[in-house]
Amino acid sequence: MAIGTGERVAVAAPEVRPAASLQRARRALQAFLEGVPAEAQHVLLCHSDADGLASGVLLRRALERMGRPLLHLLPMGKGETAWSLSVLERVQALQPAALFVLDLGSRPKPIFPGVPTLLIDHHRPLGVPPGGRLISSYKWQPVLCTAALVYWLAVALVDVTDLDWLAAIGIIGDLTEHATLEPLPQARARYGPRVLHETTALVNAARCSASGDASPALAALLAAREPADIAHCRVPEARELGELRQAFDQALKQARRTQPLLSDRVALIRVRSPYQIHPALAHIWCERLSDYVVLIGNEGYLPGRVSFSLCTRSDVDLLTFLQAFRQSLDATEFGYGHDKATGGTLSADDWKSLLAMLGFRNDARPGQR
Known part of the structure; x- marks a missing residue:
């Protein structure tokens, strides 16, 4: 039975190998932030799936709570990456003092030269952009998907325990609902597995749509205070996500008839x-x-x-x-x-x-x- 309200019990961070990897990653994040003035423009780029959007919203909320108010969160559009010209043009218009790249992989190709850049990711890195810094869980055991990685990085710097559900939908989206990585078990007990599953499916529906526009999912995540706000359509954006999900399901049903x-x-x-x-x-x-x-x-x-x-x-x-x-x-x-x-x-x-x-x-x- 979901708890939904009440006292939140602290959950220990996962024990990852190699030993002290998470602690080193936390120090790397803190060191990066110490080099960026709190009143500067922060631009966050994120993947458009549940893991990417959840990691973006998590980091945005964490930075807000650290007293960093100038934040712009940009999910990728259809066919876009952090290295796409269309994305770089949007970034340039915002004149960032710091750039965060979440769940978009890491390559040796420059992204936005001259701007301090931190990549947080769990995919196999093919290199790091010149001048950039990478926090990667790819070689960790267990591997933390990006939303879980951001959660366990941020929780050491500011209280984000009320956002455990964001990490949970990222875990479900990338590692399935059967994963045991915290804080998914805690969130499952608090909110209920069906609510978390439904929320994840609705959030993913936007990027899978014909337009590939993730903005309805991002708006729903920013408006929601808990996953039930999305799963039960308490926020207006969730209704649009439901319609997008139905259209996607129909397209997938037709495609499943094709034989290999x-x-x-x-x-x-x-x-x-x-x-x-x-x-x-x-x-x-x-x-x-x-x-x-x-x-x-x-x-x-x-x-x-x-x-x-x-x-x-x-x-x-x-x-x-x-x-x-x-x-x-x-x-x-x-x-x-x-x-x-x-x-x-x-x-x-x-x-x-x-x-x-x-x-x-x-x-x-x-x-x-």
């Missing part, structure tokens, strides 16, 4: 939809084809490009698997993320090349290769 093409180790499904159905479809087929690398190509998500998702339950490391193809493709947005779930976008010509290297004909349909 099988090669020695890859199962290929090709779809055409403006909705971000390819990650969800990849996870669905991973459960059915656990010995395969599942590749979903969505040829209708971004104009002139093919967006794809890979997922596997096998022993294949997907980031290493994709590395073999990098030299032959324009791999600017290719193979970032997790060892067992990743993706990217390719031009139509590069997509054809990738299929050929995997042994598929470009015009192949179920029953063919």
